[in-house]
Amino acid sequence: MFRFPAEGNSDVSLVLCGAAGQGVQTVEEILVDSLRKSGFNVFASREYMSRVRGGSNSTEIRVSSERVRAFVDRIDILLPLNGGIRANIRGRISQETLILGDAEEIRDELSDSGGTFVHVPLMEKGREAGGPVFTGVVAAGLISGLLGIPPEIPERLLREKFSSKSEGVVTSNLSALEKGMGLFRELETSGRVSVEVRGRGKASGEMMINGSDAVSLGALAGGCDLISSYPMSPATGVLTFMARHSRSHGVAVEQAEDEIAAINIALGASYGGARAMVSTSGGGLSLMSEGVSLAGITEIPLVLHIGQRPGPATGMATRTEQGDLNLAVFCGHGDIPRAVFAPGSMERAFRLTFEAFNLAAEFQVPVFILTDQYLLNSFYNVPPFEIKGLNVERHLVESGADYRRYEVTESGISPRSVPGLGKGLVGTDSHEHDEVGHVQEDFVLRPRMVDKRQRKRGGILERVFEPVISGPESYRNLVVTWGSMYHIVEEALQEARLDETAHLHFDQVFPLHPGTAGHLKKAERVIAVEGNATGQFADLIRRETGFLIEDRILWYSGLQVPVEKVAEKLIEMLR
Amino acid sequence: MFRFPAEGNSDVSLVLCGAAGQGVQTVEEILVDSLRKSGFNVFASREYMSRVRGGSNSTEIRVSSERVRAFVDRIDILLPLNGGIRANIRGRISQETLILGDAEEIRDELSDSGGTFVHVPLMEKGREAGGPVFTGVVAAGLISGLLGIPPEIPERLLREKFSSKSEGVVTSNLSALEKGMGLFRELETSGRVSVEVRGRGKASGEMMINGSDAVSLGALAGGCDLISSYPMSPATGVLTFMARHSRSHGVAVEQAEDEIAAINIALGASYGGARAMVSTSGGGLSLMSEGVSLAGITEIPLVLHIGQRPGPATGMATRTEQGDLNLAVFCGHGDIPRAVFAPGSMERAFRLTFEAFNLAAEFQVPVFILTDQYLLNSFYNVPPFEIKGLNVERHLVESGADYRRYEVTESGISPRSVPGLGKGLVGTDSHEHDEVGHVQEDFVLRPRMVDKRQRKRGGILERVFEPVISGPESYRNLVVTWGSMYHIVEEALQEARLDETAHLHFDQVFPLHPGTAGHLKKAERVIAVEGNATGQFADLIRRETGFLIEDRILWYSGLQVPVEKVAEKLIEMLR
């Protein structure tokens, strides 16, 4: 008999998989929503192929009494909706895996997979409910039953979802759901499975949100007035979110002809006083490099959201990696002050995107938010974002008649006005320029202006966010991470139960917090965990602090590294 | 009385200046050519404004019995052809400066400059010779006389130059030249000036070449078949050179609509078997970043010549800086093996560009040549480039029927074929791909392919050029430079006469030679001299070796740092 959570775990890891366009996403939506509304802690992470139909995509859903925020390898229950199950899923099936599948569809594909296959007649029940399209909802019903979700919750969701459709559609869906629950009751009666996740009730008032929406909310909260971008996975979600709320929330949204137009429209708008952003991936940022350089010399604020995916070039378009750190820190020609954030959680994605707009406005520099496909397409429940105490700082002044856009100041920051805000004329120039903004070939002015811009680095450094340290206060080993690796390593460390090992996580990767070297030097052994092939962050740390992190756990398969793999490697290295 | 070379110098530094389009360039050409043909060692360096007419440009010409290869601040003789002399020239005039100018044109502009103004009626003599356009040639005659150039040399040059023009034009020019020489004889008779540079005769068989032409020759020698680029100062010279010799030397030349097309045409051609290059500046490289990334994953060889100028953005379009090192090393998204050369002399510009083609072909990676406006627009005499022993290695194989373009090998290098060379099909892909080149979303294949590409870093590192060390073998102080800074610092060290100080120069800046740290650690004090605002190379050294070069002499005025300034700062720091 299968009991979940299994011995030693507090969560159940359920994986749905199936062809694109075959309803996996519907099942996922109903389940995730129902689970959260039932008060479970839920984590869900999607991986999908770069194609529209067919193939095989999957979603991992972890259900727990504790908070869950990371991707694991382990599959407790696998629910394949279609055949053609891919190696990345097969390889995760163990003796402990219960596979609930319809033999009519899956046939003997998984017979030698090592898991226990239990036939559930999803398709037949779907047909009974009204046709093959309802198979997914049958599956949702089965799982709802399994996890003990009160039936009225998914029922209500289905009613809402199909409220605009005919009564017949609603009835068929409800019937499919009920048939799925019936399948569970049969399983239960047969005594083959039992699931009990305790602790329901706490998460029901929380937000269930993914990285893409967290970044978008942060941007809107930060006063974003305009986004112009070119669609590119995995960064398109932010553009889509903004488009959806464009009219209701007063934000201008443009899908440009290419990334170069996108950044230049954004810079033109920012020059005109809009709080502007772009959202793209590494390839788009490569194309925007010249625009970043323009932002550098013109001192026009700009927020760039970069959703990383494996490169070089097209790489793996719908997959994940942390391979664009070097590009974010160094793109554009010439010396350009900037800041780069890399949030490790939904809360930080929201908060740092919010902060990015203020920082960009205050220092008149480009500010990057580095996320990745994994973070953007993962969901979990979080307490509602706190907005009290946050202020949108526009950092604009009315210009006087003799306004000088590039007045040289001690901080390097020139009071910023925009056309139409005051009496003065506002000039901006991509050449080296004088205080008014006119091009000059003056070899005394040039270093003065360079120095003025470089002085802003000091101010940016004062605002830098501290890295987060967790684990024992006095540690011998220190694991260093950035961006989406945060929760993976947090959980891996819990699982690995390593003594004297702490975790130092960076949500801001450039500039580095001045305390960085101090933390590193306290450890006897430092290990970087990164999602790229060379250890870009470890190299950056060495550049900034001189500290060499020799031990690196580097992962670049295209999928996020699972908790267990990190734990395993850490144990190997540290025990 | 003025005597040149002045006490303590072995060279005379002559500066010509005047408005664009006013003949400064003609004077410069005649003089430089005549001097070299007379056997003098000559160095000439041009600085010019980003405009077509007017303004004030200048050329420094150093004439010496020893080799001269660097820019100095000192002006021994100033010859202004027009008024409107700019601050960067005025500021260099000292009590030792002899100004030969026509009061009719210069008026009292330089009366409080500190130098000694001697009126020479250049304009009147020009008019006598045939009109104001001949003023420049009069000036050339004056200087020829002054430096003791045998008259027949400039005469012959003028005859050649105007051979296609009417006899009248030739006669007027020769008459102007003679009148100029007459002016010198008057000066001499008056006993006010005497010049004697010894050591004539040695340089006459040498090449007089600038950086732009040295890079171009290196490319042609390296087998360059195609260059596609978009004009951008200071990199256009290479494109122009190739265009001039396109038919005679069998190279395809295309001015593309933009830099993105330029690099993609080059990559298409390289895929097809051409040895291809692009030439651009930092802004163009920003735009090409995505193309660099494409070269990375497709493993298509490409040579990129980057003529640096001050940034960010448009910056100072016709000026010099070393500000694009970060971009060259890190541009493009994802992890991309590459090599970056930064030649410090004409010989190295030739040789390293040559090598770049072989290296790119062998490792199937992008190879960068980082130069700058200073190097590209400076001339000096060098012994004829040695081509014996150099071989163009195409590194191509005939494909068999089952050819696999991305065969995984131990070295990471897959034997490269191109369409039409053999029986096989040649596939290439910007996605992660299998050995044949087809896109695959395979999480086992992905790291295998990443590792294959990364293994090439090992091979590239084996080929790395050693840094050049000069000065005492056991040193306490070490000055570190790269690129065009080489000769400046060489001369500055001679001038500064610092004990126990050596000079470590890098012609290849990425990857770094494994011996780098060893050299650095031997010194008690290390000083980097760079032409940018942050010390990009010093930061890169720290990233690669952990060694922090705290002392940095950074120069970013837009003009090349003169020898004296470096000497002065080094003395300040080291004495």
Added chain:
Amino acid sequence: MDHRIYDLEGIDVQWCPGCGDFQIMEALKKALAGLDLPPERVVLFSGIGQAAKMPHFMKGHFFNGLHGRSISNATGMKVANRDMTVIAIGGDGDMYGEGGNHFIHTIRRNPDITNLVHNNMVYGLTKGQASPTSPVGFKTSIQVDGVFSEPFNPVAVAVSMGASFVARAFSGNVEQTTEIIKKAIIHKGYSLVDIFQPCVSFNKVNTFAWFKKNTFDLSEDHDPSDLKSALERALEGPPYPLGVIYQTEGRPTFEDSMGCYHRDDTPLCRRAYGPERVEDLIASFQ
């Protein structure tokens, strides 16, 4: 030649069932085979998008490059080796959006390449955003209030620029599309074939039925060498005429103008320059 010579075995074609891309691939294979061109003579270039995946589904040399840049890659290839038949394939976003500048300037250059644009009036691969050719009012997840910008008419722009070969086809008519592609390949110079292609997943407006209804064959008596009437035809629609809209013969090609072929016809990959190539130039600096 049997067009199945172009089949790639054991592959998983990633297009949606019912997508017009299948038929375009069929037409291309038939056109190539019909011209007796074996896969070893053909180089397929593409960018990124659904259409651009084609080189992974059929035989040939191939270069699947960046989004929007394939005609530049193809132009370089054609210079490197004039013996090859060069085809550049992509979607409307790829060729007219991201790659718009190369589209214009490749027309000006006139390399002997054939450019097939699968014009489904939508971004397929990235799941349904508007493309430059989407009709005004077309609603998507980003164009929530419907497309605002005027659609791009590639045929009209190409004709107004005097492109040397401009045609429009519809994937639903494989036979005609095959014939048009053949003509495009035979044409010496840049040939644009804009191919209407239904995207069953994301374009519920410009469907197979819509294209069927809104297209018609150019009458036999259209003279594609007549620029004026070609322009009229290019601006016409809906319904849109299908066929060769404009063609002008005899314009020299880009690659033939390149200095590298002035004295030597050898493809660049077979050249064997040594450094002695610069001896004369070194001397000229002495």
Added chain:
Amino acid sequence: MDHRIYDLEGIDVQWCPGCGDFQIMEALKKALAGLDLPPERVVLFSGIGQAAKMPHFMKGHFFNGLHGRSISNATGMKVANRDMTVIAIGGDGDMYGEGGNHFIHTIRRNPDITNLVHNNMVYGLTKGQASPTSPVGFKTSIQVDGVFSEPFNPVAVAVSMGASFVARAFSGNVEQTTEIIKKAIIHKGYSLVDIFQPCVSFNKVNTFAWFKKNTFDLSEDHDPSDLKSALERALEGPPYPLGVIYQTEGRPTFEDSMGCYHRDDTPLCRRAYGPERVEDLIASFQ
């Protein structure tokens, strides 16, 4: 309003004596003053090139950005603040070469900006390479055997795309140029004014005299609202007609379509959102 209100004192205008750019600047100043627009209402955008230096030589707000990108910058500005008169200035290389893709797509978008292109058929600032509009055969230091590619006809492309205002002018005729620029500014939507401009330093073919000889005023009876005859006019030449070639009124502008103005007319720089703006959205995730 006296156009000298636009004069900037104490500056060194960097154009060559005799360059057509001077006259275009004069025409622009006169047009603005003629429309009673003070410099505080006007924002000048430009890229890089000789033409693009103009904002440094006259009064106004200005944004002198990158080579080729100014119309994108200008579009963003117009969204940020619809009260401003936005002019984008550049050369033929800037607007049709490096910026070619933005040219096409800005036409589609139709923001209310005026685009002045100083078409001297050469790259001036970089010393004489061919531009997209250089005539075939034009010899330069790079096009040593003469230009090979067909010249770009911006007017024909713009008209064939249905740009809402398309005109051609000649710098030598300041009065007519002034009138055309006025109309372009008044026109609500994207207006292209392609202005023939002699470059005395680098274009010895298309000189003042050449332009004079090869242009003529559009007759009074040309109806710029008639697309068909506009297209004919656009393709005509040499000699080339000068004047407003095509104009269509009433097309909505890009900026007016933006969601940010759906409920609120305030320019974006004056908005005062606080984070409470997302309260409802946060709730929707609960």
